[in-house]
Amino acid sequence: xxxxxxxxxxxxxxxxxxxxxxxxxxxxxxxxxxxxxxxxxxxxxxxxxxxxxxxxxxxxxxxxxxxxxxxxx
Amino acid sequence: xxxxxxxxxxxxxxxxxxxxxxxxxxxxxxxxxxxxxxxxxxxxxxxxxxxxxxxxxxxxxxxxxxxxxxxxxxxxxxxxxxxxxxxxxxxxxxxxxxxxxxxxxxxxxxxxxxxxxxxxxxxxxxxxxxxxxxxxxxxxxxxxxxxxxxxxxxxxxxxxxxxxxxxxxxxxxxxxxxxxxxxxxxxxxxxxxxxxxxxxxxxxxxxxxxxxxxxxxxxxxxxxxxxxxxxxxxxxxxxxxx
Numbered sequence: 289x290x291x292x293x294x295x296x297x298x299x300x301x302x303x304x305x306x307x308x309x310x311x312x313x314x315x316x317x318x319x320x321x322x323x324x325x326x327x328x329x330x331x332x333x334x335x336x337x338x339x340x341x342x343x344x345x346x347x348x349x350x351x352x353x354x355x356x357x358x359x360x361x
Numbered sequence: 362x363x364x365x366x367x368x369x370x371x372x373x374x375x376x377x378x379x380x381x382x383x384x385x386x387x388x389x390x391x392x393x394x395x396x397x398x399x400x401x402x403x404x405x406x407x408x409x410x411x412x413x414x415x416x417x418x419x420x421x422x423x424x425x426x427x428x429x430x431x432x433x434x435x436x437x438x439x440x441x442x443x444x445x446x447x448x449x450x451x452x453x454x455x456x457x458x459x460x461x462x463x464x465x466x467x468x469x470x471x472x473x474x475x476x477x478x479x480x481x482x483x484x485x486x487x488x489x490x491x492x493x494x495x496x497x498x499x500x501x502x503x504x505x506x507x508x509x510x511x512x513x514x515x516x517x518x519x520x521x522x523x524x525x526x527x528x529x530x531x532x533x534x535x536x537x538x539x540x541x542x543x544x545x546x547x548x549x550x551x552x553x554x555x556x557x558x559x560x561x562x563x564x565x566x567x568x569x570x571x572x573x574x575x576x577x578x579x580x581x582x583x584x585x586x587x588x589x590x591x592x593x594x595x596x597x598x599x600x601x602x603x
Binding site for chain 1: 398399401402403404409412413414416417418419420427431435444451452453454455456458481482483503505507508509510523526530555557558560
């Protein structure tokens, strides 16, 4: 792999073994990055969509809490 | 008792407000969400472009495996008529970056790229891959040679391999923008511009002057250009039918 970046490589490849606290889920057809908050709840960190109207949906605003296991009804 | 209860269908479970909202969308097609019908989708490319290796978590990354299927879906969806690519990237994996750029170049839907903040290194081929490219006045693009990471064996082949990788990027940029190969190489190997490296930083208008980017502008110009392209496409289709 070749990294083509102006950032110093030691900064990019610095590893701290802590792992990412975030989890990526699919919620109502939208990919979200969430921070698990406890049992069955997550806080939205990032919305990943190319549809600009998704970003206007009030329930998908970053910081909102959403149920994590939406598939189990 | 049981017979009496049987005909009534089980009530849908609606425990939380969030679930209720989704149920109304699913069941009645109604929602209090402002439904903005948009025919232009927007693809933000942020942080490092991640390809063959997962980068450590302190990096903000745009993953190749997310972007490619999104681009495929956009190309196929008849409701989406144009794509705006917003770039604020510090580069990343050469192959992943080139792959994204190649997909954008081969799309039939109109594409416009807008460099905001920074479009460095491998962000350069992605920026030029759109049909029309724009750069914000304060945005920068760094052009510098590719470096090798990890164990480097000091043999001529290493240099040749790197040169080949570099040529892939240079050729792509030359083919899809107005800059000449010689000029791009000159910018790439400039000394005295960058503190830690050789290369050049192009700020806003500089990128337009060297022929890399089409124009300086923001969201207004980007959307206007996309709408122009969409109109052209529609006219073309109309001509074909008649």
